[in-house]
Amino acid sequence: MTINCKGNLIDLSQPxxxxxxxITPDSFYDGGKYTKEKNILLQVESMLHEGATFIDVGAYSSRPGATEISEEAETKRIVPVIEALQKEFPESLLSIDTFRSNVAKECLQVGAAMINDISAGMLDENMFDTIAAYQVPYIMMHMRGNPKNMQQQTNYENLLTEILQFFSERIVLARAKQINDLMVDPGFGFAKNIAQNYELLRQLHLFQTFELPILAGLSRKSMIYKILGGSAENALNGTTALNMVALQKGASILRVHDVKEAVECIKLAKALAS
Structure with a gap:
């Protein structure tokens, strides 16, 4: 199972x-930490050194109830960061966390390698055309509504059936646009309550039916710390525990704040499976 990133074939059979x-001021865990170029470069250098294959850059906070910013503001915030990272780390593979096609386009033009869309094209009808034009890998996440109202949209008749149907439909549309490299993200924490998040994790293996890489984004989310008590700041151990479950259920990519621990988790899962 491979994806083509800027001419490099990345093998995802090994997670x-x-x-x-x-790079937002209000993200749920690290908001405000990485708004200056020096801090950004140091953090990316650290993540690459610890073993990150991809760096996912986001300039729009998608936490529940986050302040919305304009497309222009998002572009002005993120494009200079992509340019600086490309200059400092030209071999890095940068993913852009955006649901706006114009933001995606601007970032791809300055060297980004893939797009990570929390809405799977539902919030911008031009996103699929942009991905098709640039022929870059595309991560499609499941979400209902938008970041402001998603947590009021958790009333599923059948959680798994509806999410699997959602991806079936989006994949067909993406393939019709000649988008080749697709990945699916079930969207932990997006329009799901705590019980639904754990049901989704228990059944994550069902997403292997698409024969596409699965991304698991569990890092320091409230589904962890609301069970354990505390906050995102002390949810690393719980993140690692759930990352191991995700790997055993077929995850190909772990999207995390803490790279070293995730890399170790992958090594241990490989040893366990051998």
């Missing part, structure tokens, strides 16, 4: 780590 770089 990989995607390091999170939030």
């Amino acid at each position: 990989k780590v995607m390091g999170i770089l939030n």
Whole structure:
């Protein structure tokens, strides 16, 4: 199972780590930490050194109730960061966490390698055309509504059936646009309550029916710390525990704040399976 990133074939039969770089002031865990170029470069250098294959850069906070910013503001925030990272780490594979096609386009033009869309094209009808034009890998996540109202949209008749149907439909549309490299993300925490998140994790293996790489984004989310008590700051151990479950259920990419621990988790899962 491979994806083509800027001419490099990345083999996802061995799971990989995607390091999170939030350059927003209000993300749920690391908001405000990485708004200056020096801090951004140091953090990316650290994540690459620890073994991240991808760096996922986001300039729009998608946490529940986050302040919405304009497309222009998102572009102005993220494009200079992509340019700086490309200059400092030209071999890095940068993923852009955006649901806006114009933001995606601007970032791809300055060297980004893939797009990570929390809406799977549902919030911007031009996204699929942009991905098709640039022929880059595309991560499609399941979400209902938008970040502001998604947590009021958790009333599923059958959670798994509806999410699997959602992806079936989006994949067909993407293939019709000649989008080749697709990945699916079930969207932990997006329009799902805690019980639904755990049901989704228990049944994550069902997503292998699409024969596409599965991305698991569990890192420090409230589904962990609301069970354990505390906050996102002390949810690393719980993240690692659930990352191991995700790997055993077929995850190909772990999207995380803490790269070293995720890389170790993958090594241990490989030893366990051998």
